[in-house]
Amino acid sequence: MISFSEIETTVKRATRSVGFSWGISEEVGKNIRLLEMFGLPGVKNINKYFKIYNGEKFENINLFSKSNISKKHYCPIIAGVNFFDQSSAISDLNYLEISNLAFPLLFIPFVSRTSEILGKRIFLKIDNKEFLFNFNQSIYSNYLSGEIVEKSEKINLQFIENKNSFSESEWSELYKISENTFVEETEESKQKAAGAGLTDND
Amino acid sequence: MNVQLRDPKNLMKLSKLGSFHQSKLSFLRSFLNEFKDWEYKRDLFELNDKGHGRAVYSFSKKNKIYSLVCFANEISDEERSDRVIATKWDAAFALYDGVPSKEDLERLALNVPKQEIGRLSYKELTLSRANKSVRIFNHVVDNLSKGIQPDTELLSKVGYLYRTTAVYGSGKFGLADRFRIKNREEIYGPFRLEMMLVYLVRQFTFDQVNHMAKRKNPNIAIELDLNICRNLGIGNSTGLGMAPFIVNHPILLNNWILAREIALKKIREIEKTSKEKLNIFKNCLVKSLKNVANWNTDSDFQNNKIKQLNEDLEKFIKFLNEEFSFENTFAFNKIYVWAEENVGDECIEYIVSMMMEPYDEIVNPLINKMSSEEDDHFNIPVNRTIEELRNILEKNYSDILKIDFKKKENNQNFWFISKNKEEPRMGNRYEIDGSNLEQPLAIARDIKKLYETIFTQKNSLKIGRFLTNNNHLRHVVRRAFITEKFPYAEIQDNTIGSKLMPIDMLRLKLSFFGAIKFDPRSDKWLRICMFQGAPLPSDLKSFDNHWIYNSLN
Numbered sequence: 001m002i003s004f005s006e007i008e009t010t011v012k013r014a015t016r017s018v019g020f021s022w023g024i025s026e027e028v029g030k031n032i033r034l035l036e037m038f039g040l041p042g043v044k045n046i047n048k049y050f051k052i053y054n055g056e057k058f059e060n061i062n063l064f065s066k067s068n069i070s071k072k073h074y075c076p077i078i079a080g081v082n083f084f085d086q087s088s089a090i091s092d093l094n095y096l097e098i099s100n101l102a103f104p105l106l107f108i109p110f111v112s113r114t115s116e117i118l119g120k121r122i123f124l125k126i127d128n129k130e131f132l133f134n135f136n137q138s139i140y141s142n143y144l145s146g147e148i149v150e151k152s153e154k155i156n157l158q159f160i161e162n163k164n165s166f167s168e169s170e171w172s173e174l175y176k177i178s179e180n181t182f183v184e185e186t187e188e189s190k191q192k193a194a195g196a197g198l199t200d201n202d
Numbered sequence: 203m204n205v206q207l208r209d210p211k212n213l214m215k216l217s218k219l220g221s222f223h224q225s226k227l228s229f230l231r232s233f234l235n236e237f238k239d240w241e242y243k244r245d246l247f248e249l250n251d252k253g254h255g256r257a258v259y260s261f262s263k264k265n266k267i268y269s270l271v272c273f274a275n276e277i278s279d280e281e282r283s284d285r286v287i288a289t290k291w292d293a294a295f296a297l298y299d300g301v302p303s304k305e306d307l308e309r310l311a312l313n314v315p316k317q318e319i320g321r322l323s324y325k326e327l328t329l330s331r332a333n334k335s336v337r338i339f340n341h342v343v344d345n346l347s348k349g350i351q352p353d354t355e356l357l358s359k360v361g362y363l364y365r366t367t368a369v370y371g372s373g374k375f376g377l378a379d380r381f382r383i384k385n386r387e388e389i390y391g392p393f394r395l396e397m398m399l400v401y402l403v404r405q406f407t408f409d410q411v412n413h414m415a416k417r418k419n420p421n422i423a424i425e426l427d428l429n430i431c432r433n434l435g436i437g438n439s440t441g442l443g444m445a446p447f448i449v450n451h452p453i454l455l456n457n458w459i460l461a462r463e464i465a466l467k468k469i470r471e472i473e474k475t476s477k478e479k480l481n482i483f484k485n486c487l488v489k490s491l492k493n494v495a496n497w498n499t500d501s502d503f504q505n506n507k508i509k510q511l512n513e514d515l516e517k518f519i520k521f522l523n524e525e526f527s528f529e530n531t532f533a534f535n536k537i538y539v540w541a542e543e544n545v546g547d548e549c550i551e552y553i554v555s556m557m558m559e560p561y562d563e564i565v566n567p568l569i570n571k572m573s574s575e576e577d578d579h580f581n582i583p584v585n586r587t588i589e590e591l592r593n594i595l596e597k598n599y600s601d602i603l604k605i606d607f608k609k610k611e612n613n614q615n616f617w618f619i620s621k622n623k624e625e626p627r628m629g630n631r632y633e634i635d636g637s638n639l640e641q642p643l644a645i646a647r648d649i650k651k652l653y654e655t656i657f658t659q660k661n662s663l664k665i666g667r668f669l670t671n672n673n674h675l676r677h678v679v680r681r682a683f684i685t686e687k688f689p690y691a692e693i694q695d696n697t698i699g700s701k702l703m704p705i706d707m708l709r710l711k712l713s714f715f716g717a718i719k720f721d722p723r724s725d726k727w728l729r730i731c732m733f734q735g736a737p738l739p740s741d742l743k744s745f746d747n748h749w750i751y752n753s754l755n
Contacts, residue, residue: 001323005373005380013619022642023676030580062670081673085584085666117581 008033011046015077018053024081031080031109038112038139040105041146048148049076049103058102064090066097073102073151080110087114091159098155101126105149111157112136121160126152203532205470207463207689211601214459214694220706221507221547224750225555226565227461227572228716230732231750233397234742235566236388237261242739244409245301249274251417253410256311258302259402266388268327268395269298270402271307273315274410282333291317291331293364293406297399299325299378317368318623322376328399329377332364335437339363339411342426346415349422354430358496361719361731363407365437369396390570392454393715404436404733428738432752435734438717441727445707446617446626449643452684452691454574458714459690461568462554468564469557470535479560480528482748486559489751490552491515493718501722503703507548514549559748579687582680584666588659591682595653598685601694602646603653611700617643628704628726646696648678718750 012029016022028046035042058075061068064086068074079101083090090096101107104126115122116136124131129143164171183189212218224231240261249255257272274293281290294315298306306325313320317331338352338360345352371393373379389395408431415423448455494515497508521540530536534557541550558565595603607613616637620627631637642648652675659668669676685691696702705722712720717730735752737745746752 001321001376003324003373003376003379006376021674021676023678023680024673026580026677026680030577082670085582085669087666088585089666113581 004033004037007036007043011043014046014050018050020077024077027081027084027110028077028106031106031113034109034112034136035105039146040108040139040143041148042105042109044146044148045103045105048150049106059100061098064093064096066093066095068096068098070100073100074098076101076103076106080107083107084110084114084117087118091118091120093159095156095158098157099153101152101155103148103150104152104155107155108139112139118159120162123158123160125156127154203471203473203535205467205535207460207467210598210689210692211694213463214690214692216693216695216703216706216710218547218551219693219710220703221551222462222710222713223552223555224713224716224718225462226558226562226747227458227465227569228714229391229393230397230401230716230736231747232391232569233394233401234736234745235747236391236394237398238742238745239263240742242742244405245269247409247413249410249413251414252276253414256307257406257409258307259405260301261398261402263388266386267300268398269300269302270399270406271296271298271302271310271314272403272406273311275315279336282336288367289317289319291315291367292334293403294331295329295399295403295406296322296326297328297395297402299327299383318375320375324376324378324382326377327383327395328369328371329375330366330369330396330399330403332366332403332436334364335360335362342411343414343418346411346426347418347423349419349424351424351427351430354433357430357434359498360437361433361734362404362435362437363411364403365439365729366400366403367439368443369399369438371396384573390573392458392573397715400436400438400732401736402739404434404736405739407436408434408738431738432741433735435731435736438712438730438732439727440708440712440730441625442628442704442708443625444711445628445704446641446643448707448711449645449693449697451574451576452681453576453579453688454572455693456688456691457572457574460688461572463690465558465561465565465568466538466554469561470532470538472534473531475528475533477528480533482560483556484522486748486751487519487556489748490556493751497719499719499721501724501728503705503725504720504722510546511548511552514545515552518545518549518553562747579684580680582665582669582676583683584664584669586665586683587661588656588663588665588668589661591665591679592653592656592661594682594686595649595656598682598689598692599646599649599653599694602649602696605646605650605696605699607647607650612696613647613698614700615698615702616640617698628702642677644698645678645681645692647698648675649682651675652678652682716750 008029011032012025015025015028032042032046057072059070059072060078061074061082064083108131111122111124112133113136115133119135122133124133130141131143132140134140240263243260245260246256246258249257254274254276258269260267260269272293272295277290277292282292294317296310296314302310313322314329317329322329338357341356342352342363371377383389408426412425494508494511499505537553541553605612614630614632615628616631617626617628618636618639618641619625629636655672655675665679669679681692704726705728708728709720712730715732717732718734719731720728721730722728735749737749
């Protein structure tokens with residue numbers, strides 16, 4: 001079995017060798033390691049992408065806007081780096097679209113890391129594949145095939161405001177159950193168990 | 203009294219870092235302290251008359267077990283090479299996580315002797331190989347088989363029966379990734395499992411010579427005297443492969459140096475030194491002189507340093523005996539200040555190491571802080587501004603910004619990875635091809651380039667926006683922000699200049715391992731000795747913490 005450390009080092013070198021800078025190569029090495037740790041096919045996708053990378057022309061998204069549309073496919077690495085670098089400005093948009101992103105799975109780790117940096121969940125839809133990024137701790141998805149995804153027609157990305165996944169009454173019910181671990185207070189325990197003084201007027 | 207930590211701009215110069223010595227913080231010493239109450243066992247020993255076969259040794263405590271699996275092989279003299287390009291070795295080793303099954307042993311037998319071209323699994327933690335010091339090894343076996351102990355003078359010239367040529371860990375060749383084991387308390391200190399491997403290999407070398415002597419002459423052969431064993435270590439040949447490590451792990455480098463600097467600061471701040479502590483300091487200093495006297499090398503570079511060290515130590519001891527009183531308040535601070543004013547770097551750093559010896563209570567809590575989580579600081583803070591970045595560069599890299607990289611001598615070398623062995627190498631960019639494939643280790647040059655590039659940028663520009671058009675400088679932007687939090691993360695020197703001595707980088711790392719007797723064979727590789735004077739596994743329950751100065755050699 002190939003270790004995650006070997007994956008990171010080899011991907012970093014491969015990324016450099018196809019023409020990206022060392023700094024970006026470091027990012028991609030970490031990203032593919034992350035994808036593989038989350039059980040997503042990072043090595044397969046990057047391998048296929050690099051095979052065609054220098055033969056095809058890809059567009060760069062340099063500055064993100066609400067709608068990022070190109071006739072040619074966007075490079076997922078440059079798009080990802082710039083997404084990460086501009087994340088706080090982008091999060092103000094709340095929602096954005098990207099059309100024609102090549103190898104969209106390679107974009108995913110940048111989004112996952114951004115979710116952690118911003119402290120916000122991010123929902124991403126790649127055509128019919130859905131991903132929920134939870135602060136770079138986990139990725140919830142309906143994409144389980146593990147296959148290479150060469151192209152996406154449309155990507156929708158939404159920053160999710162921090163809010164609870166439960167209602168106030170559900171929380172109250174749970175809190176009430178937790179109260180069963182508390183000891184009923186008596187006059188004596190009020191006097192002796194708190195530790196603080198009985199008067200603050202001294 | 204508040205003593206300042208030493209200034210990274212002086213301390214992190216390579217000539218200074220290349221003068222570091224082992225200390226109480228060294229990994230092989232902290233390994234022995236951590237594992238002293240573990241159970242040691244030789245679980246398997248199946249060698250033939252020639253000493254070839256397999257053996258397993260283990261350390262265990264409660265339900266945790268680490269097993270060293272050894273394979274001793276037959277190789278011809280022509281095949282024996284210390285260079286990393288070798289493909290066969292006298293012995294090969296893997297540290298297994300737990301107790302290896304028969305199937306594991308068979309799998310390891312097929313892969314461990316092949317080293318880099320074999321495949322290991324997440325069940326294995328470290329991997330290594332070693333070659334005999336043939337002259338010494340044969341002499342020991344011959345003598346023991348005749349019923350006599352070997353010539354200790356001959357042994358002292360070398361100091362070991364075997365030398366390793368590489369010790370791998372952290373996911374290399376399929377080994378366990380660090381994340382799988384990093385939360386185990388017993389291995390909080392860096393390189394602890396690598397140290398365990400080397401320590402157990404040392405015991406294997408003794409068992410092997412005893413076994414071979416016995417098989418050679420069963421009626422007369424004797425075993426190697428335990429005191430002689432204690433005074434033998436394990437050698438190591440180290441080349442350039444180790445040098446980029448300290449550049450590629452800036453936070454780890456910081457944590458090693460910071461631990462040393464905090465220890466020094468706290469010791470200098472001690473107002474009154476007890477007699478007991480004073481005696482430990484003096485005893486260690488006096489005993490350690492034997493190690494300096496027996497520091498043999500053919501390297502002019504190192505011999506000059508040793509000569510200077512000897513002269514300075516003589517001067518220091520004279521100062522201690524004739525001019526200094528430990529009745530002084532802040533005695534160790536006065537010693538340090540005297541050293542700064544009167545002796546060279548080798549001796550200053552030697553004295554710093556010695557000053558730590560009496561102070562377990564200061565040094566021991568620092569040991570567990572010497573690991574690092576590089577990934578926690580990987581993300582570039584893209585919302586910071588160019589002004590902030592410029593301030594960091596001017597503060598933390600001021601000497602580097604003075605280097606003129608248009609001068610050929612400052613831009614002479616480049617670091618690359620060799621195709622045949624995937625190992626780091628260094629070459630003259632004006633003489634050999636390949637500089638287009640340069641590794642990102644020319645930090646000083648690229649930092650200067652970054653500084654020049656941001657010179658014309660608006661102060662308020664966000665880093666994330668700056669990077670959109672300047673990703674070729676991304677790797678050094680990352681580093682600059684790391685140095686803001688970790689002052690000792692960066693070597694304050696030019697790693698591609700014509701005056702670079704790569705062995706300074708090796709020496710820095712090896713001193714933290716706990717190596718002694720640095721023996722440079724060129725400016726790019728050296729031999730060292732580890733665990734010489736160390737307790738044997740049977741001594742571990744109770745041993746002298748200052749064993750490193752007890753060597754008879």
